[in-house]
Amino acid sequence: MSAAKEQAVVAATMRAPKVATHWSARRLAKQVGLSSATVHRIWQKYGLQPHRSETFKFSRDPQFDTKLADIIGLYLDPPERALVLCVDEKSQIQALNRTQPILPLRPGLPARMTHDYERNGTTSLFAALEVASGKVHGQCFARHTHVEFIAFLESIATQYPRREIHVICDNYGTHKHPKVREWVAAHPRFHLHFTPTSASWLNLVERWFGVITQQMIRRGTFESVRKLERAIMRYLKSWNQEATPFRWTKTPSEIRRKLKHVAAIYETGH
Numbered sequence: 001m002s003a004a005k006e007q008a009v010v011a012a013t014m015r016a017p018k019v020a021t022h023w024s025a026r027r028l029a030k031q032v033g034l035s036s037a038t039v040h041r042i043w044q045k046y047g048l049q050p051h052r053s054e055t056f057k058f059s060r061d062p063q064f065d066t067k068l069a070d071i072i073g074l075y076l077d078p079p080e081r082a083l084v085l086c087v088d089e090k091s092q093i094q095a096l097n098r099t100q101p102i103l104p105l106r107p108g109l110p111a112r113m114t115h116d117y118e119r120n121g122t123t124s125l126f127a128a129l130e131v132a133s134g135k136v137h138g139q140c141f142a143r144h145t146h147v148e149f150i151a152f153l154e155s156i157a158t159q160y161p162r163r164e165i166h167v168i169c170d171n172y173g174t175h176k177h178p179k180v181r182e183w184v185a186a187h188p189r190f191h192l193h194f195t196p197t198s199a200s201w202l203n204l205v206e207r208w209f210g211v212i213t214q215q216m217i218r219r220g221t222f223e224s225v226r227k228l229e230r231a232i233m234r235y236l237k238s239w240n241q242e243a244t245p246f247r248w249t250k251t252p253s254e255i256r257r258k259l260k261h262v263a264a265i266y267e268t269g270h
Contacts, residue, residue: 008032009042013050022050058259061196068252070193071202074166075131075248082164084131085156086205088172090213091144093232095120095222102221113219121225125212125232126152128167129205134245136208138236140229146177153183153190166191170200204246212239 009032013023020027025043029036043049061067078084096117103112124144128137137159141148156165169175171194184190195202216235222228250258 005034006042006045009034009039010046010048013043013048022053024050057198059196059198061199064196064199065252065256067194067196068199068202068255071168071195072248072250072252072255074168074193075204076251078131079164079166082166083160084166084168085137086129086131086168086203087127087152087156088169088200088203088205088209089124089126089144089149089152089174090209091124092122093125093217093228094122095225095228097221097223111219113221117221120223120228123225123229123232124148125209127205127208127236128152128156129208130243130245131204132245134243135240136205136236136243138232140232142225144174146174146179149174149177149180150183153180153187157187157190162189164189164191166193168193168195168203168205170195170203171197204248207246212236 009028012028012032017023017027017031023031025036025039029039032039074084097120098114098117100114103109105111123140123142126139126141126144126148130136137156139152139155141151153167156167167190169192174180175192175194184192200206212232212235216231220228220231222231
């Protein structure tokens with residue numbers, strides 16, 4: 001096949017068909033007069049995956065660069081003898097119970113569960129990830145207001161006495177409530193650092209939330225909120241016994257270059 005023909009397939013792939021949102025190999029093959037296997041090979045060669053899509057959102061925070069440098073500085077060069085914690089809450093975790101018992105994994109067969117389920121209430125998990133060790137301090141609450149956030153800060157103060165504590169959190173209104181500001185002012189060893197708006201990906205605890213969701217919550221079955229919370233605490237205890245930190249590697253300048261490149265693609269449509 002000529003290079004020109006390959007490039008024609010690549011160019012066609014990146015233009016959506018008139019009657020669909022993206023190409024399938026068979027549909028594009030019919031359009032360009034090739035076999036679907038040939039189209040698929042070209043897609044593999046150029047790393048094209050029309051069936052996939054991802055979401056994004058650019059932060060419009062006017063203090064983006066300042067906050068970016070502040071938080072990454074805490075990751076890469078933390079203050080001496082201070083503790084850096086990434087704090088957030090995973091709210092409204094549902095205690096779901098499948099309507100029939102799960103069929104276990106068997107050779108040649110995946111574990112199977114019913115698509116329908118019973119809802120048995122919700123809980124909210126507040127978590128503080130130690131950046132240096134990867135250990136997590138967590139508590140479950142029925143709600144996730146400023147009252148619960150202050151209670152969780154109190155538990156952090158008890159868990160880590162006499163330490164200077166730098167807390168990284170996002171811009172959720174609960175974290176900036178006047179009562180929270182009053183609490184922080186009354187506890188001068190606590191220092192809150194906020195991620196830029198629409199940039200909670202900077203908070204490493206989000207990575208841990210992804211792990212516990214994948215490994216325990218998503219496929220779990222729970223007859224009550226109490227059993228869900230017990231399962232979360234068991235998982236947290238097991239995690240801490242073998243915890244390893246998540247290593248941040250990107251500098252602020254590297255992230256800004258990547259964002260600038262993505263923004264250019266977005267603006268030009270290429």
